[in-house]
Amino acid sequence: MSSLFEKHRSTLETALEVIRHRGFWSAYPEMPSARFYGEQAKEEGQQAFDALLNRDFILSGHPEQGRAGNEQSPYGVALDIRYPVASVETLVKQSQDAGKVWANTSLNVRMGICLEILERLNNMSFEIANAVMHTSGQAFPMAFQAGGPNAQDRALEALAYAWAEMSQIPSQTDWVKPQGKAGDLVLEKHWRIIPRGVSLLIGCQTFPTWNSYSAFFANLVTGNTVIAKPHPSAILPMALTVRVAREVLSEQGLPADVVLLAAEEDGMGMAKQLALHPDVALIDYTGSSAFGQWLRTQAATPLVYTEEAGVNSIVLGSTDNFDAMCQNIAFSLTLYSGQMCTTPQNLFVPRDGILVNGERKTFDEVTAGIASAVDALLVDPARAVMVTGAIANQATLERVATMRGAGRLIRDSAALPGMEQVRTATPLIQALDASDENVYGTECFGPVSFVIAVDDVEDGIRRAAQLARTKGAITAAIYEKDEARLAKAIDAFAQAGVNLSVNLAGGIFVNQSAAFSDFHGTGANPAGNCCFADSAFVANRFRVAMWRRPKSS
Amino acid sequence: MSSLFEKHRSTLETALEVIRHRGFWSAYPEMPSARFYGEQAKEEGQQAFDALLNRDFILSGHPEQGRAGNEQSPYGVALDIRYPVASVETLVKQSQDAGKVWANTSLNVRMGICLEILERLNNMSFEIANAVMHTSGQAFPMAFQAGGPNAQDRALEALAYAWAEMSQIPSQTDWVKPQGKAGDLVLEKHWRIIPRGVSLLIGCQTFPTWNSYSAFFANLVTGNTVIAKPHPSAILPMALTVRVAREVLSEQGLPADVVLLAAEEDGMGMAKQLALHPDVALIDYTGSSAFGQWLRTQAATPLVYTEEAGVNSIVLGSTDNFDAMCQNIAFSLTLYSGQMCTTPQNLFVPRDGILVNGERKTFDEVTAGIASAVDALLVDPARAVMVTGAIANQATLERVATMRGAGRLIRDSAALPGMEQVRTATPLIQALDASDENVYGTECFGPVSFVIAVDDVEDGIRRAAQLARTKGAITAAIYEKDEARLAKAIDAFAQAGVNLSVNLAGGIFVNQSAAFSDFHGTGANPAGNCCFADSAFVANRFRVAMWRRPKSS
Numbered sequence A, B: 001m002s003s004l005f006e007k008h009r010s011t012l013e014t015a016l017e018v019i020r021h022r023g024f025w026s027a028y029p030e031m032p033s034a035r036f037y038g039e040q041a042k043e044e045g046q047q048a049f050d051a052l053l054n055r056d057f058i059l060s061g062h063p064e065q066g067r068a069g070n071e072q073s074p075y076g077v078a079l080d081i082r083y084p085v086a087s088v089e090t091l092v093k094q095s096q097d098a099g100k101v102w103a104n105t106s107l108n109v110r111m112g113i114c115l116e117i118l119e120r121l122n123n124m125s126f127e128i129a130n131a132v133m134h135t136s137g138q139a140f141p142m143a144f145q146a147g148g149p150n151a152q153d154r155a156l157e158a159l160a161y162a163w164a165e166m167s168q169i170p171s172q173t174d175w176v177k178p179q180g181k182a183g184d185l186v187l188e189k190h191w192r193i194i195p196r197g198v199s200l201l202i203g204c205q206t207f208p209t210w211n212s213y214s215a216f217f218a219n220l221v222t223g224n225t226v227i228a229k230p231h232p233s234a235i236l237p238m239a240l241t242v243r244v245a246r247e248v249l250s251e252q253g254l255p256a257d258v259v260l261l262a263a264e265e266d267g268m269g270m271a272k273q274l275a276l277h278p279d280v281a282l283i284d285y286t287g288s289s290a291f292g293q294w295l296r297t298q299a300a301t302p303l304v305y306t307e308e309a310g311v312n313s314i315v316l317g318s319t320d321n322f323d324a325m326c327q328n329i330a331f332s333l334t335l336y337s338g339q340m341c342t343t344p345q346n347l348f349v350p351r352d353g354i355l356v357n358g359e360r361k362t363f364d365e366v367t368a369g370i371a372s373a374v375d376a377l378l379v380d381p382a383r384a385v386m387v388t389g390a391i392a393n394q395a396t397l398e399r400v401a402t403m404r405g406a407g408r409l410i411r412d413s414a415a416l417p418g419m420e421q422v423r424t425a426t427p428l429i430q431a432l433d434a435s436d437e438n439v440y441g442t443e444c445f446g447p448v449s450f451v452i453a454v455d456d457v458e459d460g461i462r463r464a465a466q467l468a469r470t471k472g473a474i475t476a477a478i479y480e481k482d483e484a485r486l487a488k489a490i491d492a493f494a495q496a497g498v499n500l501s502v503n504l505a506g507g508i509f510v511n512q513s514a515a516f517s518d519f520h521g522t523g524a525n526p527a528g529n530c531c532f533a534d535s536a537f538v539a540n541r542f543r544v545a546m547w548r549r550p551k552s553s
Helices: A003-021 A039-049 A086-101 A107-123 A124-135 A140-147 A149-167 A210-221 A236-251 A271-275 A289-297 A320-337 A363-377 A381-388 A394-403 A457-471 A483-496 A534-537 B003-021 B039-051 B088-102 B107-123 B125-136 B140-146 B149-167 B210-223 B236-251 B270-276 B287-296 B322-338 B363-377 B381-388 B393-405 B457-471 B483-495 B534-539
Strands: A066-068 A081-085 A171-180 A184-195 A196-203 A225-229 A260-263 A281-284 A305-306 A313-316 A345-348 A354-356 A359-361 A408-411 A428-433 A448-454 A475-479 A499-502 A544-550 B066-068 B081-085 B172-178 B183-194 B198-202 B225-229 B259-261 B279-284 B304-306 B313-316 B346-350 B355-356 B359-361 B408-413 B428-432 B446-453 B475-479 B499-502 B544-550
Touching: A003 A107, A003 A149, A003 B003, A039 A124, A081 A236, A086 A196, A086 A260, A107 A124, A107 A149, A107 A210, A107 A236, A107 B408, A124 A140, A124 A236, A124 B039, A140 A149, A149 A210, A149 A448, A184 B483, A196 A271, A210 A225, A210 A236, A210 A281, A210 A457, A210 A534, A225 A236, A225 A271, A225 B544, A236 A260, A260 A313, A271 A281, A271 A289, A271 B544, A281 A289, A313 A320, A313 A457, A320 A363, A320 A381, A320 A448, A345 A363, A345 A457, A359 A363, A363 A408, A363 A428, A363 A448, A394 A428, A394 A448, A448 A457, A457 A475, A457 A483, A457 B225, A475 A483, A483 A499, A483 B183, A483 B544, A534 B534, A544 B483, B003 B149, B003 B259, B088 B198, B088 B225, B088 B259, B088 B270, B088 B287, B107 B125, B107 B149, B107 B210, B107 B236, B125 B236, B140 B149, B149 B210, B149 B236, B149 B534, B149 B544, B198 B210, B198 B270, B198 B346, B210 B225, B210 B236, B210 B279, B210 B534, B225 B236, B225 B270, B236 B259, B270 B287, B279 B287, B287 B304, B313 B322, B322 B363, B322 B381, B322 B446, B346 B363, B346 B457, B363 B408, B363 B428, B363 B446, B393 B428, B393 B446, B457 B475, B457 B483, B475 B483, B483 B499
Parallel strands: A196 A225, A196 A281, A225 A260, A281 A305, A313 A345, A313 A475, A345 A448, A428 A448, A475 A499, A499 B544, A544 B499, B198 B225, B198 B279, B225 B259, B279 B304, B313 B346, B313 B475, B346 B446, B428 B446, B475 B499
Antiparallel strands: A066 A081, A171 A184, A184 A544, A354 A359, A408 A428, B066 B081, B172 B183, B183 B544, B355 B359, B408 B428
């Protein structure tokens, strides 16, 4: 059964190497190009997606006590897909039953299966991209990249970490203790990996695969079973993932129920019910801080890994390329309409402006520069929507409306013209003063950002770092050419437990986090208690049991 | 400053090797012999200990808002040592201040300091042994071994795991992403270890150093500061440890307050107050399940590592050496009067007896064999006390009295004759039926054990494993010659998350757990949520922060 392992061994080995030096690598090409995926891939992916609409989603052998599903594409397509639903008791029971077999498979078998699942997911990246696009509202290019290969890379990264931790446990040894004249005391000792049991994976709407795959695969390879509970508005991408996983498991003669889908419609409350079940041993969650807090304190298991809300900042001090800075920031604000956990919300700008090649640009010149750069991105609506995507959730549109007027208007938000069926909103940018922390000190998820007047760069750094420490942050950025000032910023943001991007320009953005190189999140501030992925993310998902006896017995 | 690292580098390197193959190794000789420790060591250790009695304990530069201390040796010596005490606010504040410097030291510097502390602790193992003996009640040989070198080995083991995790994080890399015709995208990326902050270490009376050192050193080397809060009845061993650590820190020009002592007398409630402080970021705890539960659910930080109560079992099925089995079990029951977290409490014996070389010994013959072996160990009181040690806590004596009569008496507990000043109690052994789980299903800490009549070996395995799963267990053992039955037992105990010893005889006992080889505890049942030590024990004690920028910027 370990032939799948041999088939994929070199992929694992490269991943193991790369997570140590953290240079660039990607196992799954992120370009939606025929060169990598074949001439027919795009067309076939579209057809495969279309064939899913307006019918029951087939999950062969999956427990089914009814059907549910009410996904609406933010692009105006009604998906009308109905997924099998089962009670919490049924899901947990069948997960546990499958776990008895899964727990006894070897690490190599589990790794081979996980890597095979990943390969098949990669091959259907176009289909997944359509599924991600029409649930999250991401534009197709991002849905492909983030929802497909980038998510698969994150999965592989988690598999590599899990492998590194598990493979360091020897399966046996002879323990030979010298006893002087009494001769040696010899014990044979045997170790085995014991999984935690049933894991629960609670997904989010905006990144249904990217934010779920690290845990999904880490749990599988460590021998746990997985109940995937996607967001009610973004079930399809994980349903497809579950289907592939179940197919590979079945082909290998293993119970498909190692992976189950907990589909639900809004208001069914499956996440809470599952989290309170005493046999759910592990929970991974991406979403609001309120429910994160509930899970961390009320779930039956203490093993809860979260990514929650945060308030990301950019501090502007100085630059030698004003236009490139403005364009870079503008893209970060506009990309997927600010619906990324990595989107900056607060731009801290000194009251008396910033230094550009030694000359001062006023506060208003800075805000105007950024607003113009956003406008430039959005000139052509057909191109613009490829950057903004659609608004995933009606509540985000309402938040934009509510926040309008919270500060001095710099750039208003509007729907993209000429595409009424798509739910869009361009960036709302408003100016605030440092004293308005009651406004900018909370996450306003979506295309809402603030340019905040501060005393000076140091004041901006202090406020941004303090927000990261107290409210959480996944990203931070600074534009600053002075190395001494930069060094202080680096210290401040590190102490606040947030990763910092410096002087970004060109084709790299603060929103982006690369598998194998950038740890996503730190687990060191309220935006989450873990990161994707490191040793701590995987090492407690399994335990080790030993038996030992005198060698001669 | 890294010369300490160079001085001790080879010790670390060996430890790193051994934790991978888990064969026998010890960095610190466990024999209290002049050969290892010098001709004068024993005498000097005794003198050093004597010089501590009846006076203020000197902790140079330590915050001091008063004095406290009321330790009573279970051997009848009144220690009358008064330790500096300070308020929770003062301790946390000074720990945080010291942490600002400590967090910025390099990993090599911290590791060098930790290894130097360990070497000095090793050199004063006789002094520490006296301190452990006269607080825990352990007999001198055990106090030396477990309180000195074995604890130091556990510390080194934790250091090795922490090193393995931290040293895999590169300090920087160039991330070079090919962009086709657009050329390469190059980011320089820099990573640093960021500690959690102030750690709190809540010790127990019975193993004041052994149960504390793994966390003490893991926290230090990962850059956290340590507030050691020993059990009010066993302050001295950790006070000495804190003193050594502070001395080494000061010599290296670092703030001694990186390590602080939270001494207290019974009823001062320091542990709770410290645990509720919002700036205490990490807690390690050994002790009762009741307080463990409180910490896990009520402490300000969710990062709580515990070793709590459990109910350890031995299942008796068959043996080819009845006497050796009885002697081995008898020693395990008698050693330190059952006051080890690894002491077996429940012996499950088939109602119709066990097989010895194919012949049946009745249930009563088995109980008689074990009782006689205990008696034989205790014939000479002067030798006996070297096995039993003293009873650490008056409450344990009371528990023995309360439990007397809970079952059919097999062997009564009594004080050792002729040593009235020492608080002793020999093993109380009583017979129960499998149906008496209300009695044997709870931890009776101390020299209290039960021989429980079960239907057959399988019944015993099932009950012992079920107790481990539901009530926790640190150890389990079985005597069984049938390999098929043994295989089932191995599965059952692994699934219950408990390490299993098989057919132990001669000089190795179920109570014993060897650093670098035996993971102590599994973290997979209610007896604790972690083990000493593995990756999971260390990997979340620090986090990683990155900064990155375009290479040419």
